Structure formats: C-alpha cells, structure tokens
Amino acid sequence: MRPVVIIGAGPAGLTAARVLRDNGIRDVLVLERAAAGGGLPRHCGHPGFGLFDFRRVWTGPAYAQRLIEAARGVEIMANATVTRIKPKGRIEIAAQAGLGTIEARAILIATGIREAPRSARLVSGARPWGVTTTGAFQDMVYVGAMRPFSRPIIVGTELVSFSAILTARHAGIHVLAMIEEGDRIVARRPLDLASRALLGVPILTRTRLLRINGLDRVESVEIERDGARSMLACDGVIFTGQFRPEAALVEASPLTVDERTGGPAIDSAWRCSDPHYFAAGNVLRPVEHSGWVAREGKSAAHAILKALDGGLEDIDSATTLSVEGALRYAYPQRLLWDRGGITIFSRAARAHRGVLRLTAAGETLAMRRVSALPERRLSLTVPGERLRGKRDAVIRLD
Amino acid sequence: MTERSSHSEIFDVAVIGAGVVGCAVFREFVLAGARTIILERDADFLNGASKGNSGLLHTGFDAQPGTLEAKCVSDGYRAYCEIHKRLNLPLRKTGAIVIAWTDDEAGNLLAIVERARANGAEARPVSAAEIRSEVPALNDSAKAGVRVPGESVIDPWSAPLAYLLQGIANGGAAWREAEVAEGRLCEAIWSLKTGAGRTVKASVVINCAGNYGDLVEAIARPSPFRIRPRKGQFVVFDKSAAALAGPILLPVPNERTKGVVVSQTAFGNLIVGPTAEDQDERRLATVEDSALAALVAEGRRILPALARHGVTAVYAGLRPATQFKDYQIEALQKERWISVGGIRSTGLTGCLGIARHVRELYEERFGELPRPRSVKWTPVPNLAEDRPRAYQQNNRSEIVCHCELVTAAEIEAAFEDPLPVATLGGLRRRTRCMMGRCQGFYCTRRIAEIAAGRIRELPQAAAVSRKDA
Numbered sequence: 090m091r092p093v094v095i096i097g098a099g100p101a102g103l104t105a106a107r108v109l110r111d112n113g114i115r116d117v118l119v120l121e122r123a124a125a126g127g128g129l130p131r132h133c134g135h136p137g138f139g140l141f142d143f144r145r146v147w148t149g150p151a152y153a154q155r156l157i158e159a160a161r162g163v164e165i166m167a168n169a170t171v172t173r174i175k176p177k178g179r180i181e182i183a184a185q186a187g188l189g190t191i192e193a194r195a196i197l198i199a200t201g202i203r204e205a206p207r208s209a210r211l212v213s214g215a216r217p218w219g220v221t222t223t224g225a226f227q228d229m230v231y232v233g234a235m236r237p238f239s240r241p242i243i244v245g246t247e248l249v250s251f252s253a254i255l256t257a258r259h260a261g262i263h264v265l266a267m268i269e270e271g272d273r274i275v276a277r278r279p280l281d282l283a284s285r286a287l288l289g290v291p292i293l294t295r296t297r298l299l300r301i302n303g304l305d306r307v308e309s310v311e312i313e314r315d316g317a318r319s320m321l322a323c324d325g326v327i328f329t330g331q332f333r334p335e336a337a338l339v340e341a342s343p344l345t346v347d348e349r350t351g352g353p354a355i356d357s358a359w360r361c362s363d364p365h366y367f368a369a370g371n372v373l374r375p376v377e378h379s380g381w382v383a384r385e386g387k388s389a390a391h392a393i394l395k396a397l398d399g400g401l402e403d404i405d406s407a408t409t410l411s412v413e414g415a416l417r418y419a420y421p422q423r424l425l426w427d428r429g430g431i432t433i434f435s436r437a438a439r440a441h442r443g444v445l446r447l448t449a450a451g452e453t454l455a456m457r458r459v460s461a462l463p464e465r466r467l468s469l470t471v472p473g474e475r476l477r478g479k480r481d482a483v484i485r486l487d
Numbered sequence: 488m489t490e491r492s493s494h495s496e497i498f499d500v501a502v503i504g505a506g507v508v509g510c511a512v513f514r515e516f517v518l519a520g521a522r523t524i525i526l527e528r529d530a531d532f533l534n535g536a537s538k539g540n541s542g543l544l545h546t547g548f549d550a551q552p553g554t555l556e557a558k559c560v561s562d563g564y565r566a567y568c569e570i571h572k573r574l575n576l577p578l579r580k581t582g583a584i585v586i587a588w589t590d591d592e593a594g595n596l597l598a599i600v601e602r603a604r605a606n607g608a609e610a611r612p613v614s615a616a617e618i619r620s621e622v623p624a625l626n627d628s629a630k631a632g633v634r635v636p637g638e639s640v641i642d643p644w645s646a647p648l649a650y651l652l653q654g655i656a657n658g659g660a661a662w663r664e665a666e667v668a669e670g671r672l673c674e675a676i677w678s679l680k681t682g683a684g685r686t687v688k689a690s691v692v693i694n695c696a697g698n699y700g701d702l703v704e705a706i707a708r709p710s711p712f713r714i715r716p717r718k719g720q721f722v723v724f725d726k727s728a729a730a731l732a733g734p735i736l737l738p739v740p741n742e743r744t745k746g747v748v749v750s751q752t753a754f755g756n757l758i759v760g761p762t763a764e765d766q767d768e769r770r771l772a773t774v775e776d777s778a779l780a781a782l783v784a785e786g787r788r789i790l791p792a793l794a795r796h797g798v799t800a801v802y803a804g805l806r807p808a809t810q811f812k813d814y815q816i817e818a819l820q821k822e823r824w825i826s827v828g829g830i831r832s833t834g835l836t837g838c839l840g841i842a843r844h845v846r847e848l849y850e851e852r853f854g855e856l857p858r859p860r861s862v863k864w865t866p867v868p869n870l871a872e873d874r875p876r877a878y879q880q881n882n883r884s885e886i887v888c889h890c891e892l893v894t895a896a897e898i899e900a901a902f903e904d905p906l907p908v909a910t911l912g913g914l915r916r917r918t919r920c921m922m923g924r925c926q927g928f929y930c931t932r933r934i935a936e937i938a939a940g941r942i943r944e945l946p947q948a949a950a951v952s953r954k955d956a
Contacts, residue, residue, distance in 0.1 A: 122889050123929075168885050170878070170892065183892070187881035206926035208723075208800045211779040215771055216802070218911055218944035221931065228932040235935060235946035304771060305910075305944060333797070337890070337924060340727035340796075348795055 093393055094180065094193040095119045096171050096338070099128020100379040101370025102199035103156040104142065104386035105393070106163040112394050117163050118191070120182060122170040127153025128201055130379055132224060134231030135255045141380020150231070152379065174198075174342035178365030195367060195393045198353060199386060200338060202371035204249070205331035207301075214300035219307035219325040223253040226327050230260040241325030242310060243267040243290075244298055246274035247464065249376075250329035254288050264288075265323050268296040268312060273440075275330070275464055301326055332375035339372070349418035350374035356407050356423035357431045357473070358396070359389040364404045367393055374418055374436075377466065402427040408449065408476040414485035415441045415461070424482065428473040435469070437461035437486055445469050449482040461486060498524045498660070499856075500849070501679055501689035503667050503703050505532035507838045508830050509695035510647040510654070515842035516693075516849075517659035520857035524687055525651070525659065526679070528666030528699070530943075531913035532906075533647055536697040537834065538916065539719065539772060539804020541761065542752050544578065545836045546637035548603035548610050549585075549740055554813045555844070557606055560833050562840030567641070570839075573864045574649040576642060577753050577871035583638035583735035584618055586629050586789075592739040593630040599739070600633055610635045624731040624792045638735050642753040642871055643835050644916040648906075649867040650838075655905045656865045662687075663909065670706040672823060691853055693825045693845060698769045698807045700815075700828035707824040712815045716805040717831065718772050719761025722782045725924050726872075728757040728796035736789060745832070747785050754891065754919060755872035756799055759786035765808070772803035799890075799924045806831045816841065818848040825849060868897060870919050887937065888930045890923020898937050911944045 092114055095102045098121035109117045119126065130138050133149030140146050143155060157165070166184065173181040178193050204222040219238050221229075229235040239262055243253050246269040257264045267290050269275070274292060299311040299318065309322045334352035345362035347354040353361045353368045360367055369389035370382040377385075395401045407423040410433065419435035433447065440463070446456040447469055455471040469484065476482065498521075502513045505527035513525040529535070544567055547560035571578045587593035596612055603610035613634045618625060655661055666682035670692065679687045696703035704710035729751045738746035744763040752758055759782045779801050787793045809815060809829035814837070818825045825845055830837060850856060869876060877894045878886050884896040901908040901917045908914045920934055921927040927934075935945040 122886065124885055170886055170889065172892075183878050183883075183886070185883060185885070187883075188879055203925045203928045206928060208926055209798045209924075211774075211776045211783070211798070211801065213774060213776045213779075215773050222926075222928045224928045225931040228929075229935065229946060233932040233936060233946075234948050235932065237931075237935075237946040300773070335925075337725065337727065340725070 091116055091118050091191065091193040092397060093117045093195045093197065094191055095197045095199060096180070097121065097128070097199035097201055097370070097372075098126030098165050098167075099199060099201050099370065100130065100156060100383040101201075101386035101389070102128070102197065103160045104383040105197055105199065105369065105390040107160040108387050108390035109393065110160065110163050114394070114397070119160070119163060119165040120169045120171055121165055121167045124167055126157050126165050126167060129224065132228040132231055133252060134227070134259060135252065138379055141378065142383040156383070171338055174338055174344065174366070176343055176363055194365070195396055196365060197389055197393065198339065198361070198366060198368040198372055199370045200335045200372045202332045202376055203335050204328065205333060207326070207328055210328065210331070212298060212301060215303055217301070217303035217306050217308075219303070220301060221325070221327055223249050223256070223327060223329045226253060227256050230256050236260050236262060238307070238325030239263065240265055240323050241327050242321065242323050243327045243329055245269065245329035245331065246276055246292065247330035248276045251276060253327050253329050254290050258288060264290045265321065266291050266293050268293045268298060270295070270297050277462075277464065298326070332371070334372045334375065336372055347418065347420065347422050349412055350420055354422035355420060356404065357421045357425045357428050358392040358401055360392070360401070360404060364396070373420055408479045408482045411481065411483050412485070413483055414487050415439065415443065416484065416486045417463070419484045424471070424473065424476050426473050426477040430470050431473050432468050432470045433484055435467045435484060435486070436465070437463055437467065439463060441486060443487050445484070445486050447471055447482055447484050449476065449479040454482065459486070496522070496688070497676060498522045498687065498689040500524070500691050500693060501526060501677065501687055502693045502695055504695040504697055504699070505651065505661065505663070506535050506537035506695065506697045507533070507647040507834045508697070508827055508841055510650040511838035511842040512693055512695055512827065512845055513659055513661070514650040514654040515846045516856070517654040517657045518862055519846055520859045523654065523659045524689065525654070525661045526665040526667055526681060526687065527661070527663045528682065530664055530909040532651060532661070532663065533644060533916065534910070534912065536805050536807050537643070537647060538912065539721070539802050540643050540835050541721070541748055541750060541758060542641060542643040542835070543735060543748070543750060544639040544641045545833060546608035546635060547606050547836070548608035548635050549599065549745070550606055550833070551812065552602060552605040555816060556814050556833060556837065559814065559837040559840035559844055561607060562843060563837045564637070566839035566843065567646070567836070573866070574653065575866035575869055576646050576649055577869065577874055579640040579753065579871070579873060580637065581640050581734050581751060582634060582636040583737050584613065584622070585633040585635065585737045585739060586618065587631050587739050588629060590630060595739050596631060596633050603633070603635065608635065609637055622733060622736070624790050625736070626789055626791055640735070640751055640753050641835070645867050645870055646835065647838070648917065649865065652867065652906060653863070653865045656863045661906065667703060667706065675823060677823060691823045691825065691849065693827060695827045697830070698805050700807055700826070704826055704828065707819065707822045712809040712811060712828050714769070714807050714809055714828070715765050715767070716769055717808040718764045718766050718803055718805055720774050720778045720782065720803040721758050721760030721801065722779055722786065722798055723752070723800040723802070724757040724759070724786070724793060725797045725799050726755045728793055729755050731790045731792055732757060747782065749786060749789050753871040754922070759783070761804070769805065772805045774801045774803050797924065800922065800926065814841070816844065816848070818852045820852045823853070868900065887933045888920040888923060890925050891919040893918050893920045895937055898934060902941055907941070909942070911942050914938070914942060
C-alpha cells in the first residue's frame with residue numbers, strides 16, 4: 090500500500106507532491122494520464138505563470154518544468170490513466186504496462202479543468218473543422234507549432250479569452266473579433282482597453298453567436314448584436330472559458346459531487362465524502378489561476394500529512410454548507426468544527442453589490458459587504474468553534 | 488482488391504453508395520461470389536445518412552406488418568445476431584420499454600403488443616410499477632408500457648465498416664471519391680462515369696445512394712420516388728448519465744415519427760433524439776439550438792435526474808425519406824438495375840436483411856451466383872465500452888483521447904490499408920477520438936500530429952516557428 094497517491098501532475102498535484110516529499114513522506118506516486126507532467130500550463134506559451142508561488146514570471150511550459158523539478162524525487166508515472174475510483178482508497182488504473190489496482194492511505198484528486206466545448210453550449214449550425222477551445226488552440230500553436238486557421242473569432246471575454254488573443258498573435262493568426270453576450274467583458278476591466286489598444290481585436294459586447302456555417306471548414310458565422318443579425322466570414326471559432334472541472338472520474342465514483350461547482354464536495358480539510366480521498370485545485374470548481382491552485386495543493390498536502398498521523402478531525406464533526414442568493418457556488422461544502430478559522434470561497438453568478446453572509450439556525454456567524462463580479466473570488470472567514478454542533482449553515486449573497 | 492484494381496475489368500455488380508445499406512449489399516454480393524465494386528461519392532464511406540443514427544438494433548416490433556421494411560428489419564436483426572461475434576461487433580440486449588405517458592397512449596399499448604406479435608417479435612405489457620422498478624430514475628407519471636426484450640444497442644459505425652472490410656477481404660473493390668455522374672447501358676453492360684474521370688463497367692447496377700437515391704435513379708429511369716431528407720437531431724449526454732436508463736425508453740409512436748428515444752449507446756453515453764424535420768438540403772445536417780434545447784428538456788422530463796448531467800455532444804443526421812412509407816426496392820430486368828431507395832430510419836438494422844432480399848431479387852432476374860467455398864472473416868477493432876478495448880492491453884501505446892480512451896495505435900491503424908481513413912469525421916467514427924465530453928480540448932493537437940497530413944482538415948506541424956514557442 091502506498092501512503093499517498095496523487096491523481097494529476099498539474100500545479101496542484103505536483104505542488105502537493107513536493108510538500109509531501111519535503112515532509113518526509115516516501116513512496117508518493119503521482120499518476121498522470123498525459124505523456125508528461127506539468128498540466129495545462131504546458132500548453133500556454135506566453136508569460137504569466139509562477140508569480141504567486143515562485144515569485145518569478147515564466148511562460149507556462151517553463152513554469153510546468155519548474156513544478157516538475159521542484160518535485161524531484163517523487164515518482165511520476167506518466168501515461169497512466171485512472172479508470173475508476175472505488176471506496177476506501179482503491180483506484181483502478183490503465184497504465185502503459187497494463188491494468189492494475191492501487192491502494193493508498195490517502196488519494197489526492199487533482200484532475201484539473203477544461204473549457205465548455207461548442208456542443209455543450211448547444212450552438213446552431215454545421216459542425217465543420219475549425220471550431221475549438223482555447224486549450225486545444227494553445228496546445229496546437231505552442232506545443233504542436235500548428236496554425237489551425239488564420240481568421241477566427243473568439244467567443245467569450247474571460248481571462249482565458251485574452252490568453253487566446255495572445256496565442257493567436259504568437260502564431261500570426263488574425264482574430265477578427267471577440268464576442269460577448271453581456272454588456273461588459275467578464276475579465277477585469279483593463280484587459281478591455283489592452284486588447285483594443287495593444288492587440289487590435291474589436292470586442293463586440295451584447296453580441297450572440299447564432300450559427301456556424303461551413304461544410305468541411307468554418308466559412309462564416311452569423312451573429313446578433315442589439316437585435317441586428319449579420320454574417321461574418323471567418324475560418325475558425327474559438328470557444329473560450331466556461332470552465333468546468335474534469336471530474337468524470339468523480340461523477341462515476343461513490344464520492345459526493347457538488348452540482349454547483351461540478352467537482353467533488355470537500356470539507357475544510359480538503360477531504361471528499363470518503364475520508365480516503367482528498368481533492369485540490371481546479372477540479373474543485375471553475376476556475377482559479379495556477380498559483381492559487383498550487384497553494385491549494387500545498388494546503389491539501391498538509392491536511393494529508395495530518396491525516397497520515399491520525400490527527401485529522403472526525404469527518405462527521407462538520408456543518409454542511411448550502412448556497413443561496415446571488416452566489417453560483419461556495420466551498421468547502423462541509424465545515425469542520427475543530428479547525429480554527431475556516432475560509433469559505435465563493436463566486437457570484439453575476440455582477441452584484443451586496444452582503445455576503447453565513448448563517449446557521451437564524452444566527453449570523455460572519456458577514457461582509459462585497460462588490461462581486463463573476464470572475465472575482467469571494468472569501469468569508471468564520472471561526473470553526475462557532476459552528477460546533479450546527480448541522481447546517483447557509484452562505485448567501487443578497 | 489481495392490482502389491488500385493484494374494479499370495478495364497467488367498464487374499458483375501456495381502453498388503452505388505457506401506452507407507450502411509450499400510456496405511451490407513456489397514458484402515452480400517461479394518460473399519455470394521459476384522465480382523463486385525462499391526462506389527462512394529465522398530472521401531470516406533458512411534458519410535451521408537448513415538453517420539447520424541441512434542445506434543439501435545431493432546426487432547421490428549413496431550413495423551407495419553406485411554411490408555418489405557418489416558421483413559428486412561426482422562431478417563436483418565437475425566442476421567446481425569448470427570454474424571456479430573465473428574466480426575467482433577457488439578450487441579447489448581438492453582431491451583426497450585414503450586412508455587405511455589397519457590391514458591390515450593396507454594389505450595394504444597395493446598395494439599403495439601399485437602403488432603409486435605404479428606411481426607414475430609416478443610413483447611408484453613408492463614405496469615407502471617414494473618417500469619418504475621426497472622427504471623427508478625424515470626419520471627413517475629408513466630402510465631403503463633410494453634416491454635420489448637429484443638431491442639438492442641450496437642455500434643452504428645463499426646458494423647458497416649466490418650461489412651465493407653469483409654467485402655474487400657473477400658475480393659470486392661471499393662472506390663471513394665467516385666461519384667457516379669452518368670451511366671450508359673450498352674449491350675447489357677453499364678458504363679458508369681465517376682467524378683474522378685474513371686469509368687466502371689458492370690453488368691448490373693444497384694442504387695444504394697441514400698439521400699441521393701432519386702438523382703442516381705434518374706440514370707436508369709425517371710425516379711418513381713422522390714427523396715425529401717428528414718433531419719434527426721440528437722443530444723449525447725455524459726457517460727455519468729448512462730445508468731439512468733437501463734432499457735431503451737421509447738414513446739408511443741405516431742403516424743409520422745417514432746418520436747424521441749432515450750437510450751444508452753454502445754460507447755457508454757446516453758442519447759436523446761431524434762427530431763424529425765423535413766428539408767430539401769441533402770448533404771448538410773445542421774443542429775439547431777432550439778431543437779437541441781427541446782431535446783434536453785424532453786430528456787429531463789423523461790429522466791428528471793438528467794438535469795445533473797452535462798451534454799457531451801450534439802449531432803444531426805438525414806434520413807432518406809420518400810413520399811412512400813415502405814422501402815422502395817425493385818429489380819429492373821431490362822435496365823439491369825436494382826433500386827434500393829427510401830430506407831428512412833431502419834437502415835442500420837434492416838441493411839443485412841435488405842442485402843439478402845436484393846441478392847435474391849438479383850438471382851431471380853439475372854441468374855444464380857456461384858457461392859465461393861470459403862469466406863474470410865475480418866473482425867474489426869472493438870470500440871464498445873462493455874467489451875475489451877485496446878487501452879486495457881498490456882504494453883499499449885499512449886492514450887491520446889482521454890475521454891474515450893483511444894490509443895495512438897488505434898488511430899494509426901485507421902490509416903492502414905485496405906481502407907485508410909480520409910476525413911476527420913471518418914477518423915472520429917472509426918476510433919472514437921474527439922467524440923468524448925471534452926470534444927478535443929485535450930487531444931486535438933496530438934491527433935493532428937499522428938495524422939501528419941493524412942486528414943485534410945487537420946493542421947500540420949511547423950507552420951508556427953518553434954523558436955518563438
């Protein structure tokens with residue numbers, strides 16, 4: 090039996106591996122389904138990684154390399170796909186050598202995230218080549234040195250959407266427009282000006298993609314802006330953002346899934362509903378930057394260390410959190426009574442100014458005024474002892 | 488004998504159209520000893536009506552008794568059950584339940600049972616309580632139903648691929664990008680001019696041109712049937728949803744359509760569809776957001792827990808409907824021509840029965856076929872989730888598509904002779920790559936690298952200078 094197995098060698102998994110190694114845990118195994126570790130940053134060739142956890146700024150691949158180097162000594166088994174999560178820390182894997190079962194005292198799920206493809210958005214039209222996501226686009230450009238199209242449009246205005254513009258620029262691809270259904274871009278404001286001034290990409294707000302045309306390749310799209318329809322000739326459509334946890338394994342397992350986050354429900358010690366399993370990183374919810382994710386990996390590793398020592402609180406001594414009002418999701422979903430200060434993270438469903446409040450049995454346990462945007466992380470801290478004995482609590486944004 | 492075969496040869500039979508029906512007819516004639524060629528207009532076979540169906544093997548319980556369709560579906564069902572193991576094709580007898588949601592519909596159930604019996608298919612009434620115990624996730628307003636144990640789930644693309652490959656392995660010829668632009672019958676020999684400028688000579692032509700059936704028919708005679716494609720859109724839900732429906736869930740059919748079906752797929756997803764929309768366009772089947780949203784809503788009505796599961800994919804197919812309900816199959820002695828038209832929605836099941844029926848017509852009109860002594864069987868790679876897959880083997884190659892667990896070796900194998908894949912759609916259907924919930928988010932680049940220029944649509948490496956990257 091292994092002490093710890095980590096599923097996923099991205100920023101969360103590799104950081105957790107490093108912390109476990111530094112604390113004297115031997116025989117940690119990291120399972121990575123791709124051919125190499127590093128996670129999604131490997132595909133993102135422009136700078137912007139590492140500041141939060143290494144105090145340096147690197148490109149994605151350089152950051153990924155740093156994460157792997159920092160975890161040196163930990164066994165990373167690449168090309169190994171976990172096919173099933175079973176109760177009590179048993180997982181089935183399809184490794185290159187063959188099928189197998191691995192048992193561990195603690196298993197950290199750090200399987201990350203992906204964007205919503207065209208199909209999940211139910212967009213009308215033909216289904217030609219040239220419709221892709223930022224992740225696939227960056228992988229093609231930065232890793233594959235490919236130019237999948239030359240005049241695409243970008244759908245969405247999240248942070249990652251601007252990353253798609255940079256990627257296009259790198260590949261000499263001319264982005265015709267960026268379209269956004271809402272009144273304003275989703276990413277924080279300066280990017281709006283930056284993309285207009287520096288990148289030369291027009292941003293069309295209040296604009297909806299109606300249909301995609303083209304038999305073998307994208308030939309045009311039909312868009313609607315303020316009620317007026319028009320055709321735009323282009324040869325690609327990049328659907329950006331609308332991230333969702335890559336949690337198919339969890340969905341097919343006995344672990345509890347939070348419908349709001351789309352990821353495994355955890356307690357404030359990063360534990361899933363089966364105490365053999367922990368989860369950290371973007372599999373928990375859409376979406377945080379790599380530095381934040383790495384920090385979660387570190388924190389989860391410390392919780393695992395405590396669990397290996399038998400020092401973690403009883404999984405049932407916790408308050409179950411539910412989410413109301415203008416919030417889209419909140420986690421951890423279970424708040425342990427014995428943990429000093431517990432920070433609850435949440436996101437608003439839409440731009441909203443108001444009060445974020447945690448209540449239990451009619452009593453307000455914590456509150457603060459917030460100016461919320463869908464891309465902005467909200468936090469609220471509550472002393473664990475104030476929750477003692479309370480089975481349920483509600484976090485809401487009014 | 489593949490695309491390199493001699494052009495001056497005179498074939499006994501030329502099959503026009505490599506959809507499910509054409510592939511099954513091709514196989515039937517090759518195995519009966521006829522020198523046979525199949526001509527496909529597209530760069531890949533199965534690129535028309537056959538690429539977008541529901542992947543079900545029907546017992547024919549609901550066919551109009553006495554029709555040619557009823558006979559062919561019933562024969563086709565039996566034939567598939569006989570040969571699927573030797574071709575390594577999946578067969579999951581999930582059974583189906585026809586569900587009545589209203590008292591009116593419940594009143595029709597007895598007729599459905601009687602019709603099933605007339606068609607020789609097993610069917611029995613089931614109560615709402617029985618349905619609930621079998622499908623606990625079902626909306627609890629179901630009134631009653633009919634259980635049809637024989638209805639099954641198969642792989643809609645590997646089956647025709649297997650028919651085509653077996654035909655080729657036994658000496659048949661298969662040409663792609665060979666649209667038959669015109670044809671002339673001269674001294675009992677057809678000369679078919681294909682789009683690529685190649686001419687094929689054959690003594691009998693079989694028209695299996697699907698959505699182009701009436702246009703091809705015009706080569707021999709004014710077409711007695713007119714194709715008006717009927718579009719069917721589908722929504723594919725994530726694999727996590729598959730367990731919600733054990734048996735196939737069918738509505739009580741009406742005059743025009745069998746209605747929206749909820750079913751597992753051979754690959755472990757759950758599909759909801761099809762719609763039924765008549766259109767003039769023969770080639771392009773678009774998806775429409777309003778129809779897809781309606782299918783999602785209908786799926787959630789039938790299985791409320793579906794609201795917790797995501798959409799993996801959407802697709803649309805075109806069924807070659809005509810002004811007639813039944814199949815339009817006819818052998819014309821003088822014209823040395825057999826029409827196989829209007830196979831609207833039961834082609835995947837019916838094709839093997841159709842093939843036999845067509846071969847019998849041929850032998851009646853044009854003489855007995857020689858029947859070779861030995862037949863080669865060519866098992867195809869399994870893609871169905873309930874049977875052994877390549878990724879489970881020891882010392883496998885890398886898994887390229889993580890959602891569908893497709894290995895690099897499987898993708899490479901699709902490019903091998905005698906039928907190298909030529910289009911992205913063909914590659915997806917042959918291997919399942921990019922068909923999963925991420926739709927290429929994780930795997931597009933790697934697949935493009937392996938394809939290395941052999942798929943027109945996919946980009947090639949080195950277009951972007953690596954020093955920048």
